[in-house]
Every structure is written in structure tokens, then in C-alpha cells.
Amino acid sequence: MTTEAAKLYIAFHGRVIEHLGIDMYQSPVAAIAELVSNSWDADARRVTVSLPDDISADAEIVISDTGEGMSLKQCQDRYLKVGYNRRKDRQSEFTVGGRPVMGRKGIGKFAGFGIANLVVVDTVSRETGERTVFKLDVARLTGESDGYASETRLDVEVVDYSGPNESMRKDGGTTIYLRNLTLKKRPNSDQFRLSMARRFLLLERSDEFEVLVDGKPIADEENVEKIQFSFPVDYAEGEAPAGVTLDGGWGVERLSNGEKIRWRFHFYRDPIHEEELAGISIFSHHKLSQRPFFFNLSGGIGGQQGTSYLSGRIEADFIDDQEKDLISTERQRINWEADAALPLAAWGQDRVKALLRIWQDRRAESKVKAMNARIEPFSQRLGKLERHERKIVNRALTSLARVAVISDEQFEDLANAILSAWEGGRLRDLIDDLGQTGEMDADALVRILIESRAMNALHAAERVKIQLNLLEGLEQRIKNRELENAVRDYIAENPWMISPEWDTFKVEKSLENLMKMVGETSLDTLEGWKGRVDLVLCSGHQLLVIEFMRPGVTADWDHVGRFERYIFSLREAIIANRGGDFTSVTGLMVADRLERPAGFTEKLAGLRRQGMDATDWAGLLGKARSQWQDYFDILFDRAPEDGRMQALAGAGTASTESSEDQ
Template sequence: MDDRLVMQVQMTVIDHLGIQLYSHLAPVICELIANSWDADANNVWVSVPEVAVDESSEIVIRDDGEGMTFQEINEYYLQIGRNRRKNLGKDRTKGGRKVIGRKGLGKLSAFGVADEVMVETVKEGRRVAFVLNIHDIRRSEGLYEPPVLVDEPTDDPPGTTVTLRKLKRKRPVDIESLRRQIARRFTILGQSFNVYLNNVEITLDDRGYKLQYKWEIDEWVDPGKQRRIKGWIGTLEKPVREDFGKGIVVTARGKLIHEPTFFGASGGKQVAYSYMVGVLEADYLDDDPDKDLVSTDRSSIITDSEEAQELFEWARKKIAEISEEWSDKRAREREQVIKSLEIVDSWYRKLGTHEKRLADRVFRAIASVPDLPDEKAQEFIEYVIDSIDHRAFKDLIADFKGTEDELKLLELFREWEVLEAKEMLRVMEGRFATIEKFETLVRENAKEVPTLHNFFKEFPWMLDPRWTVWKDEATYSNLLKERFPEGDDVPEENRRIDFLAVGFGHTLNIIELKRPRAKAGKKEFSQVQEYLEFIQTYVREEGRFSDVIAYLVCGGIVDKAEVRTKRDIARRVGIHVLFYSELMDRAKALHQELIEKYQSLKERKKTAEQVGETRSLVAVGKSGD
């Protein structure tokens, strides 16, 4: 038997499918936990440093699975890209579990957060330990022989321990956040599969969802094709925190395959989306060994497949339906809360039948607005109590019929919105002037470096509506200019205008501005990928940002299949293409919607003025009583 371990791999594979796809800790640890599941482990112990990370820090993932022999390490573990299910002709483990692993790439994820991985495994009374080092792999030129540290008999039980060493991160690990992320990426926890983080078991309760309402899901997406969806969708009592992540995840075989999403839904009561979370189990998306419907990093479904489109269409309808039900449930419950208030209860009981119906109509309108502050609702309630005894107010309420009219009544109460709208219009008029200026720059194919650079610096929301303030990271843009000077052989129409670097939250955004008429081809996409990899090195060393995203801003892309494929690959590793025309259209659409909203609010003001007249009548009525 060969006493060497041999791994054949191109460094570009590790770069593109390991380092670049897995730069965050939680997905890496989850890939290794999934390996333990596939090894029929009943227990997995994850050890993560709880203090500042230094050169001696290690992350350890240990399980009590079946382990590997020396031969299995060579034939299976060190074979990159091996389709386990297809090669072995079965998709279940010896213990009967559905195999999660598919592409044989999960092990590479470790290099996204560590430079060295030590694997120690026991099977059939023998212990084998070896080390994978990213720098040695780079120098191996495709044929790497990991050093064997141990190959000896042992009485220890079977199992595997993976130790991540020489960690790239410098920031301390948020243990509670990590626990929450692991819990949300699996549905198999507790099913004879226990995962412990620093000796404390992770359960589904660690997802941290305190649901107000929950809808159980068990439906056929297409009964004829036997595509079944199970799981749940729920809503919290308050909007989901940004660090929690609103939306619904999709899992297959017990593990996440699509990050939180709303599947492009836009129907129903959209305010409900801010409260909504959920888990949909769609095993059929990962059951066919010959058809891979999930992205390489196992974080998103390939959306152009028939199966995905069918799921997304079903999900959009379901989300819209649930949002309507959520709105109705919230309104009815809040209405009951209003009626139970001490100030309301004694007053309501004294009302006649007709007055109760009128009060119910107003209370239901108030309760139907989920974002209405309690103090404002209290103000409206007191207004109703003070006014309902007067004929003019009763007549006003009686004129409202049905849900639409209830909303109109609420608009009368919310006259203050019109004042806010006036200020909004002032801002919008300024922004429309900005859009017109941008149109001129694009039309004239702006060439001067300061022109577009300064424009985006002053108006960053043109690049991304979230960027209201420009946080210039000149250090990184200067590094890019020095490292990647543009040659004289680049045609004038395709030349670069400038590099920009924008900090937003924990993300560094690298932007290359091309001429407005420039078209990107394979060469441009390769260049942007080099920029991204270059900057990621500095970001990891400094620890200021947890993520880096690259943007190529240009006039379009070369209309070739190979270029479109290159763009799709680039998107998966954090590279996005923005067309000047798209920026302009998006800005127009967004701000036109706000202008239309203002016009609507101006109409409300007319109605609000009617209320003022009605209040005057009420005052007259009071003075005459």
C-alpha cells in the first residue's frame, strides 16, 4: 500500500471555490459540520476562541463519526470535486442518512478562514493525522503531498478532528451570533445529531426567533411532479433586526441551500415582509445526482432552472397570502387590545348599538396600521372618545363604508404626514436635478477623471440608494491605482476613468469607473477579479472590514456567450456590473415613485382640511350644549 498522501488540485480551484466563496466563519464551520453528518456522527464538538484571535488561536471541529482509513483519505477525502453520490451510486450513508455533501468542495472552504488545516481521523483501530497548508499547496504546482504526522494503531473510538490553524481573522468571534447562524443553517439538529459550540449544545431554539404568528407549510409545489415543500413561515412581534436577517431560507437534506429571501415577492401587505422569517424544506432540489440546482458555495438556488422558477412562483403567492392574513390577524388583535384599555372599556360599554358600530369602524382602521406608534394611536383613540357624541362626527364616520373608506378615515387622522411630504418634495426636486446632470455626463461620454469621480462622491446614492453619505477609503483606491496602472494599449473608448473605494457598514466597496460608452469583455472581468483578490489581502490583515465587494461601472458588456458566462461567475465571488443606463433608470424609477407618493399626500391634505372644518363644527356643537 502506498504510504504517501497525494492531492491533485489547481490553485485556481482553491482560490475560486474555497478562499473567495468562503470568507465568513459560519458557512465554513457549517460545511465541516455537514461532513460530520455524512460520516454518521451523532455528536459534533466545535471549539472557537472566545478571546482575541492571535497566531496561536485554533478552531476545532471534532466528531464521533466513522472516521477514515489511510486509503479512504487518498481515494475520497483528497479528491477534489468528487461527486460522492454519483460515484458511489447511492445518496444515503451507511446509517441511512441522506448525504448532504455533493461536490467534494466543502473541505476547501476551510482555506477561506485559515492557512493551515490539520486532520486527525481514527477508523478500524488506526489513527492517521496529516496537514494541509495553503502556501505549500501553492508551491506544489498541482501535485501536493500532505505531510503525514501520525499513522499508527490506537484503541481510541472512531471519529475525525479538523483543526483550523493560522487563522486569517484578527477580530474576536461573536459566539452568540455564530451559534445563531449555525442553528439557522440546519434543520437536522437534535435528530440523533447533536452539535456543541464551546461545550454548549446548539438547538433550533438558538435561531432566536420569538414568533408572534406561525404558518406550518406542507404542500405540493406541483402535485404531478411530486415536488413537496415543508417547513414554516412566521412573523415576529416587531420588525426583524438587521443583524438577524429577515426573509425565508430554503434547505435541502437538512442544510441551507438559499440565504434568506422573499423570492421577488411584491404582492400582499408588503409591510409584513419586515416582520417575516421562515424555513422551507425542499429536498427535491438536491435529490437528482445528475442535476445540480444549487450554487457552488451552497448558498443560493440556480434561479434559471425550471424547478427554481416553479418554487419561486409558489413562494411569491404564499408570501403574499400570508402577508394578508398577518395584517388581518394583527388588526383584529390590536383592536381587542384597544377595547380592553381602561380608558376605552368603561366608555365603550355605555355606548348604544349604533355608536358601538361606529367606534368599531374607527378602532379597526387605527388597528390596521402596523407602524402606527402607540402614542399616536392613543391620541386618535382619545379624539374618538371626545368626539363620537357629536352628530357631525357620527355623520363623518357613517359616510365611510368598507375597508377603503376606513383607510380614508385614518388618513384624516394622519394629517401630519403631509407636512413631512413637503420636506420630501424639496429633497426630491434636488435629486431630479442631479439625475438630469448625470444624464448629461453619460450623453457626453465624460472622460475627465474628476468629473464622474466628484459627481459620485457628492451623490453616492446614484450608485446605491443606501449610500446617503460617502465614506471615502482613499487608501484602497490609491493602492489599486499603483498596483494596476492602465497601459497605453487600451483603446480610448474603453479607458478607465478612476478607482473609487467606499466603506458602508462592515463592507468595503471597490468601484472601477469606465467610460460611459465602454463595454466590458473577458479581460475586464479578469482584471476586476484581480483587484478584488488584491484588496481582500489588505482587508484581512487590517480587520477593518468583514467583506469586500467589487463593482465595474461601464456602458455595457460585449455580446458574447463566453462574456455572459464570465459575468455570472464573477457575480458569485462578489463582483457586480453596473451599467450607466441602469443607474439612471433606477434612480428615475425610485424617485418618481416618491414624487407620486407626495402627490397622493397632497390629496390627503384636502381631506384633512375637511376634518378641520368638521372639528370646528364639533367645537360649535360643544359650545352650544
Template sequence: MTRTQATPTFEMTVDLNVLEHLGINLYSNIAAVLTEAVANAWDADASSVQIRVDPNSEWIEIEDDGIGMSVDDLNGKYLRVGYRRRDEDAEHGRRTAKGRPAMGRKGLGKLSLFSIANVIEVQSSKNGDTHGFRMSVPGIHEAVQEKRPYHPEPLASETLTVTRGTKIVLHEIKRQRLGKGVSALRKRLARRFSIIGQANGFEIKIDGQPITAADRGDLPKVQFLWTFEGHEPEANTISHVMERESLSARFDAWDSAWRVSGWLGTARKPKDLDDDEAGNLNGIVVFARGRLFHENVLDRLNDGRLYTKYLTGQIEADFLDADDQPDIATSDRQRVQEDDERYIQLISFLGSQLNKLEKRRNEWRRKHEVEKAKETSPALAEWLETLPEGYRKSAETLIAKLSALPVDDEDDRKLMYRHGILAFERMKLRGSAEEFVTSVESADRLLAVLADRDSLEASLYRDIVKSRLDAIRDFQTIIDEDAKERVLQKYLFDHLWLLDPAWERATGSPIMESRLTTEGVLIEDMTEKERLGRVDIAYRTNAGKHVIVELKKVGRKMGLLELVEQGQTYVDKLMKILREQNQTSPDIEVIFVLGKAVDEEASNPDRLKSSMASISPGSRIVHYGTLIRGAQEAYSRARRSTSSKRSWTGFEVAEV
């Protein structure tokens, strides 16, 4: 270029092809499209928006009673792509005449109508003047090809029917984008606005029926609810909620104007959040200025923990759409620019609140699900009661997790409980019960653990048998070494299965033992015990049976009459106590554990048998040596053949 040449002039133009990207191909569903039309009605200070859908899906009509538009408004605002109301309308751009915060911002929303219809008619009335026009996708395409401006076709005055506000009629509907009908549309629109209702003076109707907050369908699915400070749902919408707690509405370091509102909740089962019409409710929607701003912020949290499968919620965060800050909504207003500091702060805040939520939810689930499971399965309740305190909490967590897995048939759930208990007992013996409970995060993972049930049960019973044989050897050592009486007593009563394998679940009764001590049956005085040649006596209950076990010193020689007299005294006093508790025919057994045989065992076994029966049916004498040999034989057989496991152990879960 020489110095004498003129400076070139440059010009930027926008082709009508932009409509292909910003309108016709930008939106994918009818709810998103109608959201833009409803938002425009809100900005026009409408109190009511009427949506009517042709039963044959030939047309859709959206009519509002807002301030309407003049010809200049239609040309300068509605037909002007990119009109930025908040910046260009000094008087009511950010706040409407009614004081509403304006929802519109980019000036692109009206183009979304082309996503679902090929022909659009717009008519509007303002200050008594009514005007309208028709736009069509073929007409726009023709203007694009001829590289000329597009001029919508004016509507004849006799076809104009609106007398107040604006009416938009969509023709030549693209049926593939209509979704699943009016009922589904009602639910989906309800989930896109938080300003619906009398409190905000704004009503949306579809075919004459108002959309309500109840149409959102999420809150009725909630079992546990967390509300942000200052947010109070209507009482009738949360009457079913089992537990509720409040969460902070902001970080302390935030700007004073920054805070959130709304609620978070968890369903009892993930499938409860499946809604064929409203879509999957497993997500947290974010509103700003009363309209959907982000469809599901939960996806952005990258939290893969199990509890997220139960989450739903609605959060209002107006600071994401502040007038004096850059617009961070994407063109379709379904998502946001994720590198914006406001959004990053929201994600950080939600993450901190969800950590608190998960911890509380686990506590509540263990409480409620375990109680529910115990009500439906008494055997499960009985099993939990047999566990030491250290294991019981882990077991309750396991039951709560199993109850939440997606199983429709209750018989299948009981089967799952049964297999879970087997696995828990197996892992408990190996010292890894807590690890097993933690691993149960899904049905697939549980099935992997329980893939071979027979092998699992066999290995469980092998472990039980091994531990029992080890215990028998330890007991033999205690007797052979003539251990202190208290050691002998404690060991036997900690391993009552040595007396009878069916006594796996026999339990003590501190209250009853106290009563027996008062009655003089249980003796705490060591001098008196030595006089009687007694190691100790203890009381147990087992499946409705009352069992009194009397231990004698290994070297003490007892007479039959002495045993009968003691046994009858025990029974009489226990009967007295039980009758006071309205047990008129209790089943009582007295078992004497001796080191030396009584004479009648060899000389007169019939007399021995009748004497024991005179104490109470089932009463008997057991010898330390015989007890050990019998237990060794039973558990050695069991070790050789786990197929007989139900006959040699009281660990029974078949009826859980």
C-alpha cells in the same frame, strides 16, 4: 497546416489559483464555513459533532464520531477538489450506511475552511488506523507561484489524538470573520440545520452545550403560525402562539414526490425579528436534505406589501436537491440558480400560500390588536362603539395597523392613536376613510398624513361645524314646513347634539326602551300619542347620565302641571327599572321640546324652575326655535374660531 502535420493534442489543467476563488474568498462568515464541516460529519454517519472555540480566538476545533477516513480516503476524497460523492460512490454516495440522504454534492465544501483560517490540521481514524496532515495558505500560495502540486505536511504520529471519526483544527484565525462570539454562532448554526436533535440521531455541541431547535430563535417570536400539512412543531415551542392554521404542502399538479414541510409565521412587530446575534429573522429560510439551501427566499418573491416585514419561517423542500436532477445550488450553497424549474415552482407555490396568509393575518390582527388597544385605552373603545358598522371595520383595521408600527413608548403609541382617530374622522367626513386606512403602511406615511396636526384638527372641526350648520338649516326647514311628526322625531334623535353639543356620543339602549314601553312610558299607540299631543319620547344614555327627551307637536300648547306630572311619571318608572339593575342613585334628566311656551315661562319663571327641579335635577324645557337659534350661534362662533373647539363639540380624543 499541411496534410502531413500531426493532429495537435489539447489538455485542460486546473491551477491551484482556483482555491483563491472556491475557498479562501468564497465564504464570508464562520457559520457558513462550519456548516460545511458539520454537513461532512452528517455524511460520515456521525451521531455527534463537537465544536470548541478558543476563548482567545486562537483556534477552532471540529470533531465528529463518524466513520473516519483512511489515507486513500484522505487523498482520493478529502484532498481531491470536486469529488462528487453522490455520483462516484456507488454504495453510499446518495444514502449513507445509516440511510441518511447525503448532504454533500460538489466536493468543494472543505475548501471553505480557508475562509477563516490560514492553517488547517486534519486527522482521521478508520479501522484503528489514524493519520493526519497540515495545510497552510502560505504553502498553497508557494506551490501556485512555483507551478507545482501542493503536498500537505503529514502530522507526527505522537500528535494524533483522534481515536474515532475526524478532527479538524483551524489555526491562525482571521478574526474579522469570527462574528459576534459563541452565542451568536450557536444561533446561526441552529438556523442552518433542520436535522438537529434526537429524532434524527444527530447532535451538535459548541463548547460542550448542545445546539437545539430553540436556539434558532424564530418560532418564539411568532404571534400567528401557519404549518404545512404533515408538519407538527413540539407543543412547548408554540404554546405562546395566538392563532394557528394549516396550509397545503403542495400544488395538486406537482409530481407526487414534490412537497414542502415546515412553517411560516408573523411576529407582532417588525422589531421583534431583530436579533443582534442570530441576524435579522425577517426571512424564510429553505432547507433541502436537512441543511440550509437558500438563506432567504422571501427576497426573491418581490412582495413589497407591509405584512412581509413581519414574516419569518422555515421550509423544507427536498425536491430542490434530488439525486437524479442537476445541482442548482451555488458554489457557496447559500443560494440557488433561479431559472431552474423546481425553484420557479417553489416561488409560485409560496406566493399562492402567502396570499392566503396575508388575508388571515389581517383578520387575526384586527381581532387581537383592537382588543389589546381597547383594554389599554377605554376612550378608544368608546370611540369605536360610536361608529356605524360600515365604518367600524375600517377603524379597527386602522387601529391594528397603528398598533403594529414601530413605536417603543406606549405614550407615543396613544398619541399616534389620537392623531389617527382625528385623521379618520376627517377623512370620514370627506368620504375617504377607507382610502386613508389603506395608506397607513408605515410610520413615515402616517407622519406625512399627520404632518401638521393643528391644521388637521382645525380642518376636522371646520368640517364638523359646516355639517352641523347644514343640519340646523335642514331642521329649520322641517319645522317651517310642518313636516310629518315621524320625520321630525327621527331627525332630532339622529342629531341629539341640537339639544346639547356635549351629547355627541349619546347612545340608545334598546333593552331599556323595551322596559320603558312595558311600563307605559314609551307609547307606540298613535291614538294615545295624539291625545297627549305628543310627537314621541325617546331614551338615551350619555356618560353615565340617563336622558329622557319628550317631543311635543310644534303647535301644541302645554300646561306646566301636565308636563310635571308626565316628567315625574317617567322618572319614577325609570328609577324602578334602574334599581332592579343595582343603580341606586341614577342621574336622570327629562327634557321637553315644545313649539309654544308654557305660561309660567313669562309670568312666574321661579315656579317654572322649581317645578322642573321637582321632576329631577337638570330637567328643563327647550323650544324648537330657541334650540335652532342656540345651535346656530354656537356653531357659527365655532366656525369663526376653531381654538374653542373643545368647548363646542363632544368629539374628544385627548385621553385616548
């Protein structure tokens, strides 16, 4: 064979469909977005997407538009021609209706195979009135069913066809049915609608191109309340770069190569956790060409934490107008190595870095303003500090305010903790260091939080330790019958030492008359109650009544029964609106000793179920020590490796189980 006679040809394997559709468009949003793009290019005024109620054998997704449709010949020459380039074929970057063409690669038609095994196309030509219905089965296209993979052409099954019909032209448009779905679950309509909107910049042209999902239009719902700063609108005087002009909230400027772009960046109040929202998206001819990213910036930039709060959009049509295609096949990435893309990459890096620095300063300013407002209630406490101390604390709070990852609520808590720590002589060196810090990194913040947690736990543990030692001394004195009346008086004045859960209670004196009136009929006539010490505490809507019997008296059935009726009577009086805002009444009776006749233990158990209790001094103080001990163990576990906490756990006569276990 001579050189002239030798022939070569390119054969396209049917499995190429796997790469053009199945592998690249495995999410329903990505797949259907490509079909919506085709509807835009077909000059459709409306596209409707209908999602199935569930994923079953007969479930289908339907995409229908009101575009120009296709004749039988156009189905062959355009739709069924792999790699058909609408722009070159029509020698225009615009559709017949004047829209910038989105499609370029001629493979978006296969996107449906990413989520379905069968695609049915039903199209009516607005030009001729022809109606053509055909179907594409992925099994045949990839050669899984009949060996087509080795052939060069495949007959497509035409389900229905009717020739030119003038009356049908008004019904022009295309409907695509995706069947034999490969989805694992039905897409959520609301999230699908939002995700679809984020793949396009179409809101400005919604009057001429409407996309509906399950009957509702897609909408990029920017929650204004969640946005803290929006640029370029929020540039202060003198901050905006030269050449930036405003256009309906968007910035317009020219790159170094003369190409025009439009952009808008938002900083949210809280970190963004949605992958498709966090970062800068780039669009060309209204369609996504670069998924959200940060222009490949690496660490070491000022205000880098702000990337967690930043979301932005850039409209750069020129990226899609280059002779060489710069956008990846699945329209997720731009080829940033290409010369035409370099000016946009450089602009993006500069703009993001500059805005991160501005954001850091603005964030700090807003936190400082909030801090000043929140510190106002603490002004009296601050006023007690020496002047140089106030300056140190204020510097520390300002430095803390610059830490972007701290929310307003967290900042308020930490600011209050700093003030409390300083007042208590805690963390003074650390707070002073914090005040000297110009910019705090995450490691420094974590160090402060760890130390703060340890010191706060230690501070609380010291108080608990005092209570434990005090209770142990009280128990011993009660056993020895020493200072009995003084002990009772002290407990009456400091009831919170008996139980950590009473720490928020305060003495309530407004009900003295009511208590006396109810008590006269319930208790005062009974031996053992006259001359007793009683106490009424309150916390919120809860009322706690503590009755101490006279020394030397043993409580019996009658005493417990009278106490029970007393609490019931008081509850009725409260319900009768004679007790103000209180809605709950509980009671505790304390005696030197309790009789233990048959059934008495069950009686006490019944009282507890009704919000009442009766106990002796040994039981009261023993339970108190156990509760405070449990509280100490919890505090110890917050800083078990801290030497100060370990020393505290081993000090005195009241050691903890936790310290012994360490």
C-alpha cells in the same frame, strides 16, 4: 505534428483554492457549517466546535467528530481529491448509516481557508484503525510561497501516521484544526450557536446527531412569546389550501410536479431585524440551500408589510436530488431558472401572498380586540359623543388597527390621541377620512402622523399662549398693586400657571392638620405670616409647599430662617410616617419684597440647593413667563412651517424668539 499526436490537457491553477474556500466562506458560521456537513456524512453522532478565547497569533478553532474517519488511502482518494462526489463514488444518496448525504460538490473541505491560513487534519479510520495527520497551508496551495500555482500536483505534508490498529478503531473520527486565523474578532458563542442551528434542520434528529459549540448544543431557539401566528397550525377552518396535512406543526403537501415538501411559517409580533431569520429559508437533506428570501416577489401585493414579520422554513429534498446541481457552490441560492425548481417557486409565491393576506386580516382583528379592551376606560368619554360621531371614531380606529407597522403600544397611544383630538375639535376631517380608508399605505399613515403631531403641538401651544398672555397681565397688575388679594387667591387655586413643571401637581388636603401643627411652631408667631395664603400640592411621592406672605411685608433673614426650619420640621414629620406615602418635600416662599443685605443672595442659593426657594412676586412671575415661553418655543419647533403655528406665534403681545427667527 499530426492530429493524432496533438494532445491537450486541463491544468488547475492553485489559486482555485481562493475561489473554493477563501472567497466563498469568509464568515466563521458559513465555513464551519461545511465542516459540520462533512461530519454528518461521515455518520458522526457528535460534533464539537471549540472557539478560541481571543484572536491571537496562536488562536485556533477546533472541529472534532465521532464519525467513520479516513484511512491514508481515503485521505488521498476522497479528502484530497478536489470535486470528489461521495454520492457517485458510493452509488447511493445515503451514508452507510442511512443518512441522506449532504455533500455533493467535494469542495466543502476547503471552507476552512475562508477563515484560516492553515488547516490540520487529524483522522482515525473506524474501519482500519489507521491514524493520519496532515496539514494544508494556503500559502503553498495558492503558490504564494513556492510557485506551486503552475504545477499539477503538490506533496502534502504528513505530520504523523500510524498503520492499521484494531484497538484504535473504536476511536474513529476526524478533528480539524483551523490555525493562523484571519478573523478580526472572536465569534460570540451564543450567537454562533444560534446561527449554526439556522443552517440545518437537525432538531428532529438530535438524538443521533448532536452539534456542540463550546460545550453547549446548538438550538434554534424560537421565542414562542415573540411569535404571533404560526402556519399551517393557525389556519382557521376552511382557510388551509387543499392537500395540506399536518405533521408535528409542519405542513406537508405535494407540488405540481409531484414532489413532496414540508413547511412552517411564523409571523412575529414585531418586525424581524435579523437578516438570517427574516424571510423563507429552504433546506435540502437537512442543510440550507437557499438563504432567507421571499421568492422574488415584488411590490403591489396585499399585506406586503407582513414580509417584515415573516420567517419560514421549507424542507425540499428533491432540489438536491436532481442530476444537475441546482444549489450554488456556497449553498446560499437555488437556480430558480431551472425547470425542476419552477414548481417550488410558483408554490412559494402563491403561499406567501395568501398568508400575507391572512396575516393582514388577523393582525387587524387582534388590534381591534385590543382596541376594544383599551377603549373600555374611555367609554364614558365616547358616550358623550353623538351616535354618528362614535361611528366615525370607531371606523377610524379600525382602519388604524389595520396598519401592520404600528405596535400595540403605538396603537394605544394613537387611539387615545384620536379620541382626544375629536373631543377637542381637532383633526375631524382627517379622522373622518381615516375612517373611510379601506387599506392605508405608509404615505397616508405618515400624513396622519405629521398632521397629528402638528395639531397636538398647536393645541398645546394655544394653551401655553393663553398662559403667557395671562401672566403678562398678572405682572402688570402686581406692578400696579391692583387686585392683589384676588390675584393671590387665583394663583393659590391654579398653581400650575406659575410653572409647566407643576402641571401634574394637585392640591393635597390630607395633610392640613400636620401642616398646621408644624406651622404653629415655625411661622404663625412671626410677624408677616399671620393671615397668609398657603398651599400644599402633590404629585406622586413629591410634596410641594408654597407659602405666600401677607401683602406689604418685606421678607428678611428671620423670615427666610423660619421658613427653612418649617420645611425641615415638615420633612422630619413626613419621615416619622405621619405624612403617608410622601418621600420628598420641597418649598417655595413668596413675598412682596426681599431684603438684600450682605450674604443674603448666597443664603437663597443655599436654600435652592436644599430644595427650597424664596422669591418676590416680580421674580416669581418673571420666571414663570420665561418657563412657559421656553415651552412654547419647543412646541413651535415641532411644526415651524405650519401657518397656524406661525400665526399663533405672532399673535398677542407675547411673541416667541422662535417666531422671530423664522
